[in-house]
Amino acid sequence: MNITFTEAAIHKLEPYFTRDPNGYLKIYYDTDGCGCVVNGVSFLWFVEKPAEDEVILSSNYKPVLMQKGKEVFFDEELKIDFKEQYQLFQLKSPNQMINPRMTFVDKY
Numbered sequence: 002m003n004i005t006f007t008e009a010a011i012h013k014l015e016p017y018f019t020r021d022p023n024g025y026l027k028i029y030y031d032t033d034g035c036g037c038v039v040n041g042v043s044f045l046w047f048v049e050k051p052a053e054d055e056v057i058l059s060s061n062y063k064p065v066l067m068q069k070g071k072e073v074f075f076d077e078e079l080k081i082d083f084k085e086q087y088q089l090f091q092l093k094s095p096n097q098m099i100n101p102r103m104t105f106v107d108k109y
Contacts, residue, residue, distance in 0.1 A: 002072055002079065004028075004060035009083040010090060011062050017047045018063070021109050025051060027066035028058075028092070029106075030074060041074060043092050043100045045081065048108045075099065 006014070017024060027046040048066065051057065055066045076094035081103075083090050090103040 002058050002067075002075065002077055004058055004065050004079045004081060006060060006062040007080065007082040009085060010081045013083040013090075014047075014062070017107065017109075021047075021049075024049060024109050025066050026063055027055070027108075028071075028075075028079075030068060030071040043075075043103055045090050045092075045103050045105045046108045047106070 014026070025048050027048050029044040029046050030041045031044060051066050052068075054069050056069050056072070058065045058067055058072075076096055076099075078094055079099070080093050081090060082093065087102075089101075090105055091098070092100040092103045
């Protein structure tokens with residue numbers, strides 16, 4: 002899996018790495034209350050360190066964590082963008098808009 006961050010997303014995330022240069026980005030896939038695991042919702046988290054059940058994915062910016070086994074719910078090529086006018090992140094692929102309003106959570 003390859004993740005590409007747009008310049009807008011990098012610009013928005015950079016202050017977190019200035020504050021905590023050893024932090025990690027994580028795509029968290031939440032299925033609680035969704036009824037079915039394929040109906041999960043993705044979030045972008047900033048965390049202190051990887052958990053034991055996470056894999057590290059490559060990107061054009063920083064490594065990205067994801068829970069093991071959750072990769073199957075995402076396309077091979079992902080893009081994380083930030084829309085300044087709406088102050089929100091977007092997770093998309095060449096095939097679909099996965100989450101047009103992806104919440105960012107600072108969990109550090």
